[in-house]
Amino acid sequence: MQPADDLIGRIRAYNPHTDADLIARAYDFGKEMHDGQFRHSGEPYFTHPIAVAMLLADQRLDDATIVTALLHDTVEDTRASYARVAEEFGTEIAELVDGVTKLTQLQLSSSETKQAENFRKLFMATSRDIRVVLVKLADRLHNMRTIKAMKPEKQVQKSRETMDIFAPLAGRMGMQSIREELEDMAFHVLNPEARTSVIRRFVSLQKETGDVMERIVGDIELEMKKLGIEAEVHGRAKKPYSIWRKMQTKQLSFSRLSDIYGFRVITKDEGECYRALGAIHQRWRAVPGRFKDYISQPKSNGYRSLHTTVSGRNARRVEVQIRTRAMHEVAETGVAATWSYRDGERVENPFAVDPFEWMSQLTERFQDEGDHEDFLEAVKLEMYQDQVFCFTPKGDVIKLPRGATPLDFAYAVHTRIGNQTVSAKVDGIRVPLWTRLKNGQSVEVITAEGQRPQVTWVDIAATGRAKAAIRRSLREEDRERFIKLGRELVRTAFDAIDKQATNKALRMAATNLGAADADEILARVGSSDLLARDVVASVYPDLSPTEGKEVEPRRAVIGVEANQSAQRAPCCQPVPGERIVGITDKGRGVVVHAIDCENLALYEDQPHRWVDLHWQEGRHPLNNTVSVDVTISNDAGVLGRICTLIGEQSANISDLRFVDRKPDFYRLILDIDLRDLEHFLAVMTVLEADSNVAEVGRHRDPSRLAAETGAAV
Incomplete structure (x- = not known):
């Protein structure tokens, strides 16, 4: 000790x-x-x-x-x-x-x-x-x-x-x-297997490239000396989890990652940061869209730095961060810099933000919020956010988390504007409401009296503030609609265990779940704030869950009228487990789309055709086809092994089309019959893990909406 x-x-x-x-x-x-x-x-x-x-x-x-x-x-x-x-x-x-x-x-x-x-x-x-x-x-x-x-x-x-x-x-x-x-x-x-895989590939890369970090550090130091810039230059390999997360979020294989190595240039003052940036861009080619200026637009936790990605040695992309010593201390220790000492004295770092402000704002915002799940969702969004800065038509700056949409922008300006949003223009061009905003864009929100938030907006919005406001408005404005849909969902859930959703049963569920009355339970189910199976469990806790019950194909979708048929949209190929919405179509009944389908933009000005839909709970049959875009190495036996891997997951390949043939790789589209989203993710996981699969992703073709009539659910 x-x-x-x-x-x-x-x-x-x-x-x-x-x-x-x-x-x-x-x-x-x-x-x-x-x-x-x-x-x-x-x-x-x-x-x-x-x-x-x-x-x-x-x-x-x-x-x-x-x-x-x-x-x-x-x-x-x-x-x-x-x-x-x-x-x-x-x-x-x-x-x-x-x-x-x-x-x-x-x-x-x-x-x-x-x-x-x-x-x-x-x-x-x-x-x-x-x-x-x-x-x-x-x-x-x-x-x-x-x-x-x-x-x-x-x-x-x-x-x-x-x-x-x-x-x-x-x-x-x-x-x-x-x-x-x-x-x-x-x-x-x-996930020890994934971590080991990343480390193994990283070691293999180092063997191929040698000590590339040391050489790049030397190159950057030389460029700094040429201009007389006093700077420390450090290089580092990114952590295995950081590499893995980027592979997952960008759906890239290890070989296609561009910034496995990171480099930091620490200068004596802010002016030297921009001089160093100029030197690096003169020496190497900058990668478009990969420059961020967090010095002029700092993150809310005080982080300041210039980020750029350039094509370095052997055309390998590397990320370079440029900052001053004071900025670096905040980047490394964050709010701890508020209490830190230097040379025996407490120092006030000019870039350290007030650590109490963020905590206080967050607690005040949700102190009176009764919905625990809304609070948790908002907290996680606050913590995970990376920011973008957009402008109103008058030039005011609106700060949003990365991945935010025009809807989030509208609610950030004012809740009333968000509720009345009908469309938006980004840099003068009309865009769908689910468009992801980028730094520096100008956003104009178009509103209309009488417009009300729609159910699909909850999935479009990215910020806790927007989601909470949308849900609150939906509960207020569409209570009757939600009660009607909730009643159908609850009735189906009770039918699955051979019970009836009587008024007495619903009152008992309300008491057990702490709701005011049965209508509140039904409204919460209809607005997706509560699962129908949880209502059943509150009344009959000893009965088995419904997940294992086989779902009849004709009852796969809930929310369709008795005289209507439901068909999966061929453009987005929704599968059970995904959020869905229906579009009524003469002669085709209701066409079921995934909530993020691009073709939904075609019906943005036709709200009367939109239908709230949910997948039936239970085990769905193997009749949901999803197209997958796969790039594999052109070696003997690879295609056969890929087909075997899919078969081992109890999935079926119904079609296979070659898109591109090269001496070293094949690119093909596989149509795979699956049960649900979980089944799809299992298939994707085994494909991504195979060393001969360079890239794999979901293939969606928006043009198929007009060309085909859709497959029956």
Whole structure:
């Protein structure tokens, strides 16, 4: 076990005025309280608080935070009390220790609604002093570093909690290095095969290219010297999870990733940042659309930097980040920079944002929100967001998360404008409401009196604010419609277990689910806020769920009138499990489209033809065809193995078309018969994992809407 002198020495390196006596007393107190306690690994328990304190000392934090780290488990796990800690170390430290204790006691990996409530409590508690979160993040970081000592099921639980909550929380607070390490360690537990695959491919790439990082660093340093720019240049390979996430989100194979390596140029002032950018763009060709100026438009967590991607050596794309030393400190430590010391003095970093502001705004916004799931969704969106900046026609800047749409823009301006939106123009051109906005675009929202939000808007919107406003308006304006649809969904769910959805049963469900009356239950089901099977379970909890019940093809879709037929749209090929909407068509009944189908834009001005639809719950037959675009290496036996992989997933290939034939690869379209979305994702996973598959993705052809009449559901 490390002596207190080691910790005090590390603190004195950045804060010579530290209260060594306070640190030593806290060290001795914690050691005494934890005496006789051991970790899962067999080590004395107090090694953990020491490690947490060391991590925070590396962040150059103040004495109160370091002492809190040493004592953070004493009130929860030992005979020490809040009063005793306050008496020995003062009220400030006692409050911090109490805050960490309360966070530790929250069961953040419980069910979704409980998780939302715990998230709410977490933000309420930490908004008073953000240092509580800093200690908790360091605590989680050390626990993840030593996670192998835990039981396998506990490792999975802690890793999922880390991936869902603590890693994005660290990122939202600007602590990128901690976020990356937390993500990668959780990734190691949750998907070890994928992580090993990424590392194996990365090692193979290094063998092919040699020490390319060192050469590129040298190239950049040379360009800086030519212009007399004083700068530090560093190169690094991205973490396995970061590479894996990019492969998934961009649907790219490892070989097609452009920015596996990242480089940082740290200059002495802001002006030199732009000079360095010019030097790099003069030396290498910039990749269009990959430049971001976070210096003139900082992220809300204080992050500032210039990002550019260029074609470097051997035409390999590399990402370069350019920032000053002060910007770099905020980029690495985030809100921790607010308490950090330099040369023995607390320094005010001009780029560190007020860490309390974000927490306070978030808690105030949702303090009175009764819907726990809305709150949880909004919190996750806030934490995961990367931002874009768009302009109103008058030139005002609207800040939105990446992936936001004109609908989000409208609601960000005003809820009334969002509710009355009928269409939008981006840079003067009319676009569908689900268009993803980009940095610097000018957005004009077109409204009309009498317009009301539609059900499909919930899936189009990306921000918590817009989704909450849409749902609220839908509940108010379309209550009767939702009750009607909900009644049909509930009736079908009760029929699946040979029961009737009587008024008495619905009143019982309302009581058990905490609703005011039966109509509220039906309205929530109709608006997708509550599942019909949950209503059934609240009345008949002992009956088996309906997921395994076979669905009759003629009853696959709910929401179609008795005299209408339903047909899957050939353009988007929706499958059970996806959000859907219907478009009435003379002679064809109702054509079922996926909610993100491009062809829905054709009916934007015909709201009377739109029909709310849901897939029937249960096991669907193998008659939902999906087209998949696959690029494979041109080697013996590869195509046969791909077909075998699909067959092993109990799927059927109904058609195969070659699109392109090259000496080294084939590109083809496979029509695969599937049950539902889960079945489709299983097939895609095995294809993506095959080393001879260069690229795979869903193939949709908007032109097929007019050319075909659609396949019956």
